[in-house]
Amino acid sequence: MIDKIKEYIGEAQAFSTQTPAELEAFRIKFLGSKGLLKEFFAEFKNVPNEQKKEFGQVINLLKTSAEEKVKSIQEALENKEESKGFYGDLTRSGEPVTIGSRHPISLVKNQIIDIFSNIGFNVSEGPEIEDDWHNFTALNLPEYHPARDMQDTFFIQTDPDILLRTHTSSVQVRYMENNKPPIRTISPGRVFRNEAVSSRSHCIFHQVEGLYIDKDVSFADLKQTLLHFTKEMFGKSKIRLRPSYFPFTEPSAEIDIYWGLKTETDYRITKGTGWLEIGGCGMVDPNVLKNCGIDPEEYTGFAFGMGIERIAMLNYQIGDIRMFYENDVRFLEQFKASI
Template sequence: MIDKIKEHIVEVEQFTADSKEAVETFRIKYLGKKGLLKEFFAEFKNVANDQKKEFGQTINTLQKLATDKVNSLKESLDNTSESQGVYNDLTRPGEPIELGARHPISIVKNQIIEIFSRIGFNVSEGPEIEDDWHNFTALNLPEYHPARDMQDTFFIQTNPDILLRTHTSSVQVRYMENNKPPIRTISPGRVYRNEAISARSHCFFHQVEGLYIDKNVSFADLKQTLQFFTTELFGKSKIRLRPSYFPFTEPSAEVDVYWGLETETDYRMTKGTGWLEIMGCGMVDPNVLNNCGIDPEEYSGFAFGMGIDRIALLLHQISDIRLLSENDVRFLEQFRGAL
């Protein structure tokens, strides 16, 4: 009987099949309710005591081999069938291509660029790792100037003259050094400040700063430019300018847009005033023009700057600025289809 079982072991090892039906017939032959293994186990009680151990081990070997053979053949045939279904069926529809979504920062930045391009502003860019001259000194912030404390800066440890730019005004300095007036440019980009991360602030964020230098540029030109921008972006035509201080502009102002008080959200965002601060601006300080090789006796100009992140939070009603940098697909998919 043991020799007969061993013959079946050899047969199982050599068995192959090219169809699921053949595999099922093989399974029933050995592993079915009326299969050979059940018969062999039934014979166990008739085997001499000195042969029971070898008999049992041989049956177990046959059972394991038969089970493994059935499983491997089924898996092989399933893979072959799936492969043929994918590659041989020319009528099978193609795999859908998942469309991505623009990031809300990109959406708002593109909107801002498009609005200013309509009134003649080009786009200028510069390095995020900057030197002290372009980030501070040329902008009327010499060494030890107290206004430097307004921006908690990330300095490169091995070289205190090198830092992560705190504003894109450094791009404007580079542009003025390499271009003659008239100048009309906006500078979008990422900036860095050593601030505590919370729902309303982050250690890196995005800005768009604008610059216009020409003969006889006045504060009235600045106000009309900002009036056009706020109307186009927010659909709000009422703005106000409050006196403020920036080292590189004089006079300087904060720009507020009248958001209204129509909803509970409006009350919360504007703290019940209806007014919302959106940017800073001012006339370019003559010292800055001098530092960049432009004659302040012949030319004047204005500059403005705004945070793209804050505007994105406002326009899309996003409650936490950290969502903009966490790359959560569930959050980003909400902007699918946006330009």
């Protein structure tokens, strides 16, 4: 047994490596909780009395040799790492690396998701290329319905049933078809409408729409949800809901927040009223619930929608929606601190 330990002493003293992984394997083999030293110390009680002194000395020498070897190699590896860090990567470019930033649309979208996630809404997504049923018909907009003219649509020329979605309500239809109430979801995403591009409108933009369906959901629940959102997003605690019309909700309303009239910019963006429209909302029409396989006699729900670009323009005081799509680095660099 003593001769075997002496062999291990020689192995420990001769050990050498350039990698932390091999060093760790060596440490575990000799000094680990199930290593050789543990076994030899456990064997000590079975050694004859006349050999115990020599046996103990040999074990201690093995322990010392292993510990010193681990320590010396660790120091050598750390010094090597420090030296590499001091000089850095000598193959890299001499020019400083530019730090990127998130797009302001992504920043605002993530902030909206966080606000609604905190009150139990999950996130649902769907295809940007849709069919007529999910984009229009299921939402109480049958073919030739005059309200279809409210949304100038990009249709696929080879198939009139396929189009670029005009709102993310199509995602809500798909979600209702595949999930049973209670439903509490938001659907952020990109939408497309055949509109003239100007400083205030674009043919491509982003929406976030919310849907809540359960038993005994009321208009009061909708108002409190929107009030929570406006407080968290804008710091505004005053909203109003003006009667409006949307084919898929009844009753329907426009969402206004009181922005105030403290500055000249406030006067401009609110047209001197202090009130600013941020989206639309309403109670889900029973026909929509029925089209999606949900019993309108048992369940009710509300829905709301708002444009992400519009909110980003308000938060960051951006005067032209086209700036979001021009990829001007000078514009995007302003949002580095908001990552």
